[in-house]
Amino acid sequence: RGFEVELLGTAKVNGKSTYKVKMIKQPILVNGVEEENFTILYFDPSTYLPVKRESRNLIGPNPGETMIVFLEDYREVEGFWYPFRKRMMVGVAVAQVIETETVEFNQEIDIEVFKMPGKK
Numbered sequence: 001r002g003f004e005v006e007l008l009g010t011a012k013v014n015g016k017s018t019y020k021v022k023m024i025k026q027p028i029l030v031n032g033v034e035e036e037n038f039t040i041l042y043f044d045p046s047t048y049l050p051v052k053r054e055s056r057n058l059i060g061p062n063p064g065e066t067m068i069v070f071l072e073d074y075r076e077v078e079g080f081w082y083p084f085r086k087r088m089m090v091g092v093a094v095a096q097v098i099e100t101e102t103v104e105f106n107q108e109i110d111i112e113v114f115k116m117p118g119k120k
Contacts, residue, residue: 002026005023008021018042038055051070055067070089
């Protein structure tokens, strides 16, 4: 996708050592000003699974605030590891917790569910 990646070293997440990686994306324009656009990812050194993601809200609600997502409770599903719990924070406040009950891949979906109400 054309991202530049930079290893920033190690950092503690919930008391555990992780690899801290900066993923640099294309800059974006915010009110006519070019802003740096990046995400910081923290990886478990034994599994290489991401355990935390940080990014700065550049547009939308709470511009300038840091958005943090903790990826937890990984389980193997059909050979893939999936975080069944995602805890999202804006600044120091918990904004949302998403807990997944089941994960299914390659399920048939009726195309009708994607139609806008009232459209044929």
